Amino acid sequence: MFWDKKIETLKTDDLQALQLKRLKKTIAQAQKVGFFKKRLSDAGITASSIKTLDDIRKIPFTKKQDLREGYPFGFFAVPLKEIVRIHTTSGTTGKPTVVGYTKKDLDVWADLIARNMTMIGVGKEDIFQNMVNYGMFTGGLGFHYGAEKIGMTVIPGSTGNTKRQIEMIRDFGVTTIHCTPSYAMHLSEVAEEMGESLDSLKTGIFGAEPWSESVRHTLEKRLGVTAYDSYGLSELFGPGVAFECREREGLHIWHDSYLVEIIDPNTGERVSDGERGELVVTPLVKEAMPLLRYRTGDVTMLMEDGCLCKRAKKITRITGRCDDMLVIRGINVFPSQIEHVLLKIPEVGNQFMVYIDRINHLDEMTVEVEINRAFFSGELTDLARIQKKVGKELRDALELRTTVRLVEPGSLPRFEGKAKRVIDRREEI
Amino acid sequence: MDTKKYVIRQISIFSENRPGRLAAIAHALGEEKINILAFSIAEANGFGVVRALVDHPEKAHDKLLSMGFNIAFTDVIAVRMKDQPGGLYEVAKILGDSGINIEYSYAYSGKEGAVLILRVDLVEDAIKKIQNSGATLLERSVFH
Numbered sequence: 001m002f003w004d005k006k007i008e009t010l011k012t013d014d015l016q017a018l019q020l021k022r023l024k025k026t027i028a029q030a031q032k033v034g035f036f037k038k039r040l041s042d043a044g045i046t047a048s049s050i051k052t053l054d055d056i057r058k059i060p061f062t063k064k065q066d067l068r069e070g071y072p073f074g075f076f077a078v079p080l081k082e083i084v085r086i087h088t089t090s091g092t093t094g095k096p097t098v099v100g101y102t103k104k105d106l107d108v109w110a111d112l113i114a115r116n117m118t119m120i121g122v123g124k125e126d127i128f129q130n131m132v133n134y135g136m137f138t139g140g141l142g143f144h145y146g147a148e149k150i151g152m153t154v155i156p157g158s159t160g161n162t163k164r165q166i167e168m169i170r171d172f173g174v175t176t177i178h179c180t181p182s183y184a185m186h187l188s189e190v191a192e193e194m195g196e197s198l199d200s201l202k203t204g205i206f207g208a209e210p211w212s213e214s215v216r217h218t219l220e221k222r223l224g225v226t227a228y229d230s231y232g233l234s235e236l237f238g239p240g241v242a243f244e245c246r247e248r249e250g251l252h253i254w255h256d257s258y259l260v261e262i263i264d265p266n267t268g269e270r271v272s273d274g275e276r277g278e279l280v281v282t283p284l285v286k287e288a289m290p291l292l293r294y295r296t297g298d299v300t301m302l303m304e305d306g307c308l309c310k311r312a313k314k315i316t317r318i319t320g321r322c323d324d325m326l327v328i329r330g331i332n333v334f335p336s337q338i339e340h341v342l343l344k345i346p347e348v349g350n351q352f353m354v355y356i357d358r359i360n361h362l363d364e365m366t367v368e369v370e371i372n373r374a375f376f377s378g379e380l381t382d383l384a385r386i387q388k389k390v391g392k393e394l395r396d397a398l399e400l401r402t403t404v405r406l407v408e409p410g411s412l413p414r415f416e417g418k419a420k421r422v423i424d425r426r427e428e429i
Numbered sequence: 430m431d432t433k434k435y436v437i438r439q440i441s442i443f444s445e446n447r448p449g450r451l452a453a454i455a456h457a458l459g460e461e462k463i464n465i466l467a468f469s470i471a472e473a474n475g476f477g478v479v480r481a482l483v484d485h486p487e488k489a490h491d492k493l494l495s496m497g498f499n500i501a502f503t504d505v506i507a508v509r510m511k512d513q514p515g516g517l518y519e520v521a522k523i524l525g526d527s528g529i530n531i532e533y534s535y536a537y538s539g540k541e542g543a544v545l546i547l548r549v550d551l552v553e554d555a556i557k558k559i560q561n562s563g564a565t566l567l568e569r570s571v572f573h
């Protein structure tokens with residue numbers, strides 16, 4: 001199913017011509033922002049220096065830190081009266097990043113969401129419960145308008161009050177849900193406690209945090225949905241940037257709207273298709289807040305193989321953040337790897353917390369996991385055996401020795417927004 | 430021989446080693462007017478198991494479960510200790526000679542002297558051996 005078949009299946013030549021045209025327009029739009037005007041002139045670039053798509057490499061990267069320094073409206077390329085909406089993304093430190101939208105931006109954005117939703121086969125007949133934050137977070141309103149655009153019946157469930165959410169799913173016959181994978185897990189646990197089987201559900205759209213294939217299997221089994229991965233970033237409008245099609249082998253990123261590069265985060269050099277690196281995006285259709293070569297911090301790769309659905313080149317599912325990546329005793333660790341290991345061990349739950357300390361100049365990783373009720377025999381020796389098993393599985397997967405702490409079921413935090421499962425307590429060197 | 434009447438239901442509760450957990454258990458049982466007759470705590474790396482003999486094990490189980498505790502029943506036996514040196518050795522020797530493994534034990538002072546609570550791998554065999562040796566086993570009805 002296509003929302004906009006022509007643009008979604010453009011031939012490579014036509015796509016590149018469109019991208020180049022839009023890139024030039026984007027650079028011209030960016031010139032209206034003081035920051036980019038100076039950046040480009042320092043680099044000696046004018047709109048006419050971009051003759052091919054490859055010429056984009058002459059343009060310096062833009063980082064999240066740059067955007068923060070423009071707080072609040074320093075990156076707007078249009079007068080404030082043209083801005084019809086503002087969202088912000090929370091930073092872990094300091095000021096939030098502000099993103100603005102013109103009326104046209106909102107239309108374009110809703111259209112991208114419409115493409116994604118149509119691609120996975122939902123539409124007018126479906127009842128859609130959107131269980132993400134409807135405030136400053138882009139996931140709420142972003143999906144809301146896209147879903148309305150394709151004629152779904154939209155329930156703005158937002159977050160919190162899980163029992164009520166479950167009752168609405170049951171009473172309204174909800175077929176499609178959108179939430180974070182952590183919340184979906186929580187939802188399934190609460191539904192189980194309530195004895196609700198949620199039979200009307202068919203499709204689950206999960207995003208805003210990385211999640212593994214094992215989480216997919218678990219969620220599909222527990223909720224009875226087909227689960228799709230959704231990728232987006234507020235700086236690039238919000239959700240809707242890339243999405244899994246029904247093949248669910250990688251995400252289609254909308255190349256007519258986003259120019260994609262994958263770079264080595266350390267050198268800034270491009271890597272080849274099939275090589276993992278940082279996703280760098282130049283949005284080609286943004287009016288209020290154009291960006292040039294924006295470093296997303298997300299780790300992925302461009303896939304070499306095409307797709308049965310005939311849309312263009314896919315990226316693999318995001319395997320982590322460049323900055324979430326933990327370096328422990330010199331070894332790169334993504335929290336998603338830990339999750340992957342735990343999902344294979346039935347004796348423990350799927351929730352976890354990771355603590356990193358530096359003890360006697362050595363990094364020490366402690367993983368807290370919940371003991372699964374069904375596997376508690378009452379014997380200390382059985383618990384010790386489970387603890388040892390988890391430690392061994394983690395060591396095999398991460399090539400790192402970890403301390404495993406068993407905790408009581410239900411005692412670890414459940415996250416309704418972005419999960420913060422890692423607490424790094426190492427002092428700066 | 431009816432060995433069943435000597436099998437006592439201990440409740441075993443998983444507990445993290447953090448302050449207040451034991452108090453929470455004791456408080457909850459107190460609220461339900463459940464008497465704790467004996468208990469012990471076994472600890473390993475960062476977690477422990479609280480073992481308790483109570484007068485109403487099912488009620489205790491349901492209460493603690495409803496509070497989110499991880500809880501299981503464990504079968505144990507109780508031996509009255511002779512009030513003289515070597516009493517513990519005697520019991521241990523009887524079982525050891527019969528190839529019965531004591532997984533753990535703890536003592537408490539009952540109304541009529543010290544009582545040893547034993548968790549063994551072969552409960553029925555242990556009951557027979559101890560009875561044959563002339564030592565006294567306490568019946569389940571003494572507890573609940």
Ligand SMILES: [Zn+2]
Nearest residue numbers: 245247307309
């Ligand atoms: Zn596809």
